[in-house]
Amino acid sequence: MTAQAHEILFLNGYETSMAAEPLNQYLQNRNDITFSPQSSTCWRGYYGQWKIEENKLFLIGLEAYIIGDTETKVGLNYLFPGQKEVFANWFNGEIRIPQGKMLEYVHRGYASLYERDLFLVFENGILINQYEVDNKEEYQDRLIKRLSLTKESNNKKKKRNIVISILAIILIGICIGIYYLIMWGSVISYVISTILGIGLIFLIFLVIKITLKK
DSSP, X not given: OOBOOOEEEEETTEEEXXXXXXXXXXXXXXXXXXXXXXXXTOTTSEEEEEEXXXXXXXXXXXXXXXXXXXXXXXXXXXXXTTOSOEEOTTOOEEEEEEEEEXXXXXXSBTOOEEEEEEEEEEETTEEEEEEXXXXXXXXXXXXXXXHHHHHHHHHHHHHHHHHHHHHHHXXXXXXXXHHHHXXXXXXXXXXXXXXXXXXXXXXXXXXXXXXXXX
């Protein structure tokens, strides 16, 4: 899955974005609704707008496309006829709000890492707790791990190159040996040449196998 577009959340009078999909819990009980994704950055098929007011979570806007004979754009009225905002009493869980600058982009879901994450905890749509997580230490751990993996990969490549170089020298030596044995022209030389030829084929196979592992 590619990185997914965040939904808008108005918190304390400010517009922010959230790496969460509160509407999904409601849609799980609506088998009659299927939204059509318009982009790989929004596989859920809709964009929601939310607000928190008096510690309650409200859905205040929706942009989605439904599948029919043709794709039709719909809004909040499609799910909740006649309502301009809807109290999300179906939602239980956490909403993650990334804060600060992006430290690491991850091309998957909501996995990109930001300086901080604010977590809002809800029960039946009511905010019951919140806490903040500093991700700088996590980012440093990821950097160290990435550098370690890069160093390990480089060491493996060096070892492969050394092995290939040694095998190449041996191959050249065998080829030269076979040439002189054939020039010698005796039965023994032909037997030895055959044995060396088999060894040569085996070494070529090893070189190809090691090279393909790169």
